Amino acid sequence: MIKQFNFLFVTMLGLGRIGFIPGTFGSLATVTMLFICFHILNISSNVVLLILLITFAYSFIAIKNHTKDSKNKDPGEIIIDEFIGQAIPIYLYEISHETEKATDQAIIIYAICFVLFRFFDIKKPFPVSYFDKKQKNSFGVVMDDVCAGFYVVLSLICFMMVKSYI
Numbered sequence: 551m552i553k554q555f556n557f558l559f560v561t562m563l564g565l566g567r568i569g570f571i572p573g574t575f576g577s578l579a580t581v582t583m584l585f586i587c588f589h590i591l592n593i594s595s596n597v598v599l600l601i602l603l604i605t606f607a608y609s610f611i612a613i614k615n616h617t618k619d620s621k622n623k624d625p626g627e628i629i630i631d632e633f634i635g636q637a638i639p640i641y642l643y644e645i646s647h648e649t650e651k652a653t654d655q656a657i658i659i660y661a662i663c664f665v666l667f668r669f670f671d672i673k674k675p676f677p678v679s680y681f682d683k684k685q686k687n688s689f690g691v692v693m694d695d696v697c698a699g700f701y702v703v704l705s706l707i708c709f710m711m712v713k714s715y716i
Contacts, residue, residue, distance in 0.1 A: 576629030613688035635695025670698035
């Protein structure tokens, strides 16, 4: 039973089994889920944070157990790491705009976060590439996407700083 739960967890309910760009589908599902949580269901950012932290912590165990009998420690079907990395910039955007939740602005920011995250996850600038290439374990699987998520945050901060000077 735990093996099946881990499979469903790391593949985001089987979404990672899509043979074509599973990471992109995982990121898109994350954006959609977080939009629903924050803008339709109005779930508290504290509740979302708790879910994200539990997901982050359990992902190391689930990925390790899912790949223990495989030589490939980062198979494409594992997309929970995309969920974690994609959630970082969106969550930080939401808590920085907690009192003002303009849906049209959020859709634009979510789309930008999605595109930037996929860009950094695919291009793998350092240290994303370091974790992807050198850490062949559950830590590396998750941390390359965490780094890509923080690159999105850094990009948005830089953009906002430049925009404020123009």
